[in-house]
Every structure is written in C-alpha cells, then in structure tokens.
Amino acid sequence: MTMTMMTKNSESSLDAGLAVLDDFFSDYSAFLLSSGCTTLRIEKNVRRMAARFGVDCVMTVMPKHIEIMLSRGGATDTRMAYWTGGINFYAITALSRLSWKVADGKIGLDGARRCLAAIKSKARMNIVFVTFAAALANASFCRLFRGDAWAMLFVFIATLGGFCVKNKTIKTGVDARVACIIAGCLSAIIACGPHIFGFGTTPDVAVATSVLYLVPGIPFINAFSDFINGHYVCSMSRLLSALETTVCLGTGLVLADYILKLQ
Amino acid sequence: MGFAAISNPPKKSLKCCGLIAGIGHGCRFLLLEHGWGIVAGSFVASFVIGILAVLLSRRAKCPAECLSFPALLPMIPGMYAYKMVQGLVGCMGSADYREYFDMFSYNLIITFSVILMMVIGITIPVFLMKKISFTATK
Numbered sequence: 001m002t003m004t005m006m007t008k009n010s011e012s013s014l015d016a017g018l019a020v021l022d023d024f025f026s027d028y029s030a031f032l033l034s035s036g037c038t039t040l041r042i043e044k045n046v047r048r049m050a051a052r053f054g055v056d057c058v059m060t061v062m063p064k065h066i067e068i069m070l071s072r073g074g075a076t077d078t079r080m081a082y083w084t085g086g087i088n089f090y091a092i093t094a095l096s097r098l099s100w101k102v103a104d105g106k107i108g109l110d111g112a113r114r115c116l117a118a119i120k121s122k123a124r125m126n127i128v129f130v131t132f133a134a135a136l137a138n139a140s141f142c143r144l145f146r147g148d149a150w151a152m153l154f155v156f157i158a159t160l161g162g163f164c165v166k167n168k169t170i171k172t173g174v175d176a177r178v179a180c181i182i183a184g185c186l187s188a189i190i191a192c193g194p195h196i197f198g199f200g201t202t203p204d205v206a207v208a209t210s211v212l213y214l215v216p217g218i219p220f221i222n223a224f225s226d227f228i229n230g231h232y233v234c235s236m237s238r239l240l241s242a243l244e245t246t247v248c249l250g251t252g253l254v255l256a257d258y259i260l261k262l263q
Numbered sequence: 264m265g266f267a268a269i270s271n272p273p274k275k276s277l278k279c280c281g282l283i284a285g286i287g288h289g290c291r292f293l294l295l296e297h298g299w300g301i302v303a304g305s306f307v308a309s310f311v312i313g314i315l316a317v318l319l320s321r322r323a324k325c326p327a328e329c330l331s332f333p334a335l336l337p338m339i340p341g342m343y344a345y346k347m348v349q350g351l352v353g354c355m356g357s358a359d360y361r362e363y364f365d366m367f368s369y370n371l372i373i374t375f376s377v378i379l380m381m382v383i384g385i386t387i388p389v390f391l392m393k394k395i396s397f398t399a400t401k
Contacts, residue, residue: 036270038328044397089272089333093325100401124271137265141337212341218270220339221332224382250348 018077022070026081029066034085037092039231045099052103063237087218094119135159142209150200154193158210162187177248184211184252214249216242267333276323284334287312302376309384317388327396331385340377346370
C-alpha cells in the first residue's frame with residue numbers, strides 16, 4: 001500500500017503542534033479509508049480523537065484522497081492524504097480500538113503514532129490459507145446453487161487457479177482490472193471441464209459459479225452504506241469501482257466462452 | 264468464513280462471521296421456501312445478521328461492520344450480477360437484442376434492489392443500537 005501526503009498550510013497556520021496532529025489524522029484516516037471502512041466510521045473515529053486534543057476537525061472524504069483541516073484558536077492546518085490499498089478488516093478493528101484509546105486518554109499522540117505504524121506493518125493472513133479458504137467457500141457456493149460433486153470439484157480447482165493467478169499478476173504490477181479479467185477467464189476455462197468431458201449433470205452451474213469469488217461484495221456494500229449515510233460522492237465512486245470489477249469478471253467469462261466456443 | 268478470509272479479518276471474528284452468515288443465510292433460505300421474494304427475504308435475513316453482528320461485536324471486540332459485511336457476502340447476488348453483465352454483452356450487435364436487454368434490465372434491478380435492501384437491513388440495527396455499535400472496540 002502506498003500513501004503520499006501533501007501539505008497545504010493556510011496563512012494563519014503557525015502552530016507546529018497542529019501540523020503534527022494533522023499529519024497523524026490524515027495518515028490515520030487515509031489508511032482507514034483504504035482498508036474499506038465506511039465514511040461514517042472514519043468521521044466518528046477522527047472526530048473522537050480530535051475532541052480529545054481540543055481541536056476542531058473538518059474532513060472532506062473524496063474517492064481517492066482525504067482532506068483534513070484542523071483548527072485551534074486562530075490557527076488552522078490542512079493536509080491531504082492519498083491512498084491505495086486493499087480491504088483489511090483487521091486494520092479497521094485495530095484503528096477503531098486505537099481511536100478509543102486516544103479518546104479515553106490511555107495513550108498520547110506519540111503512542112498513537114507508534115500504534116498506527118505497528119498496525120500498518122502487521123502482515124495479512126497467510127495467503128495459502130486464504131486461497132484454500134476462498135476455494136472451499138466458492139465450492140460451497142456452487143453447492144448452494146444445486147451444483148453436483150463434479151461441479152464443486154472443478155469450481156474448487158478453478159478458484160484455486162484463478163485466485164493464485166490474480167495475486168501473482170497484481171504483484172508483478174499488472175492493473176487490477178486486467179488481473180481480474182485474466183483470473184475470470186482462467187477460472188471459467190477450468191470450470192468448463194464438466195461441460196467438455198461430460199462429467200456430472202450440472203456443468204452450467206460450475207461455469208456460472210466459478211467466477212463468483214471475484215464479485216466485489218464489500219465495495220458494493222460500502223457504496224450503498226455511504227449512500228444511506230449521505231456521502232454521495234464516495235458512494236458513487238465505490239459503486240463505479242465495484243461495477244468496473246463486475247464488468248471485468250463478466251469480460252473474463254465471455255472471453256472463456258469465446259476461446260472454448262461454448263454457447 | 265472463506266470469503267471473509269480474503270478481507271483479512273481479525274482472527275477472533277472469523278467464527279462469529281461464520282455463525283452469523285449461517286444463521287442469516289438459513290433465515291433467507293426458509294423465507295424463500297415459504298414463497299417470499301428474494302428482495303424481501305434478503306432484507307429480513309440481513310436485519311437478523313445486523314442484530315447478531317451488533318450484539319456479538321462487543322464479545323468479538325470489533326466493529327459490527329467487520330462481522331456483518333463478511334456475513335453478507337454469500338448473499339450478494341453474484342449470479343444476477345453475472346447475468347446482468349452477460350445480458351449487457353449480449354446486447355451488442357446481437358439479433359436477439361430485446362431478449363438480452365430484458366435479461367440485463369431484470370438482473371440489474373434485482374441486483375441493485377437486493378444489495379440496497381441488504382445494506383438497509385444491516386444499517387437499521389446499527390442506528391437502533393448506536394451506543395453498542397460505536398463503542399464495541401472500547
């Protein structure tokens with residue numbers, strides 16, 4: 001995950017303490033946004049901590065960056081932080097916990113910055129476990145749609161292959177949308193096994209459910225959650241991003257149909 | 264639990280996610296078997312998930328969304344979204360334009376309605392139990 005910060009000081013920004021606070025808040029909120037948190041929770045967490053430090057906080061949450069303006073007395077300070085990153089519920093939990101620790105006075109600014117650095121550096125869940133868990137979940141999904149044992153087996157293998165390929169291609173710097181198309185296409189081709197070799201009685205279910213692990217469920221939910229809470233710009237941004245991913249997985253499926261010339 | 268693992272949840276919350284998702288999905292299954300539509304069934308199931316997530320969030324020491332969002336993932340209408348895209352692609356340069364357009368528009372409405380009602384369903388308990396929802400990680 002990368003993050004850059006731009007400083008924009010108003011003419012009356014003379015308080016170095018405000019600048020340091022603003023650095024922390026912008027870093028914190030950008031990381032929280034990148035982890036897939038709803039805009040409402042970001043606002044609540046940051047305002048809770050700002051109240052503890054006795055500063056007024058105005059946040060502007062945009063699709064790809066957050067602008068935070070702090071003011072105390074006559075002094076103001078503004079920071080913008082950009083984010084790129086993946087959904088991370090551990091980070092959302094840990095950052096919420098951190099905001100309460102700060103609000104309750106259990107730690108000060110320096111402690112909070114150390115905690116934030118520790119949360120950022122925590123490794124994600126073991127990728128092998130995640131890959132197998134996702135494959136099992138997708139195979140169960142196939143069963144939910146009344147797929148038989150052969151369909152489930154091929155969906156399991158298709159998800160394993162597609163998930164690995166997606167992670168590897170993203171790591172090599174390929175655009176996430178292209179990675180999604182490649183993964184969708186590969187998963188669909190593998191899931192066509194029952195169709196091609198005549199295994200089982202539900203080959204169509206295997207093909208249809210093989211790409212469902214790519215459906216961006218969390219971005220869709222976050223988009224509608226922001227919509228309900230009145231953050232329309234963020235809502236539209238997340239919705240468009242989710243639709244983009246859905247179109248990409250659909251494109252992968254269509255490509256697979258074209259390559260194998262299935263109807 | 265498998266879909267939740269993709270989003271790197273706290274390990275403590277994985278069991279709760281699985282339990283809540285199972286109850287929610289079971290609730291929706293029963294409602295669909297009794298003739299309820301998918302939109303109404305998804306709303307009721309997500310309301311149940313929302314209540315359980317808020318109540319269990321204190322035990323799991325994580326925000327209610329970290330329990331309810333992964334639990335909702337199996338109920339996301341992936342098949343309808345896939346058929347929506349299939350209909351859209353089929354509209355392009357096809358002689359059966361009307362059939363594919365019907366497929367696209369029907370699945371578009373169902374997908375968006377189900378997701379909207381699911382999110383409303385999990386948001387209502389958060390608003391009703393605001394104190395618990397926003398102090399779970401305290």
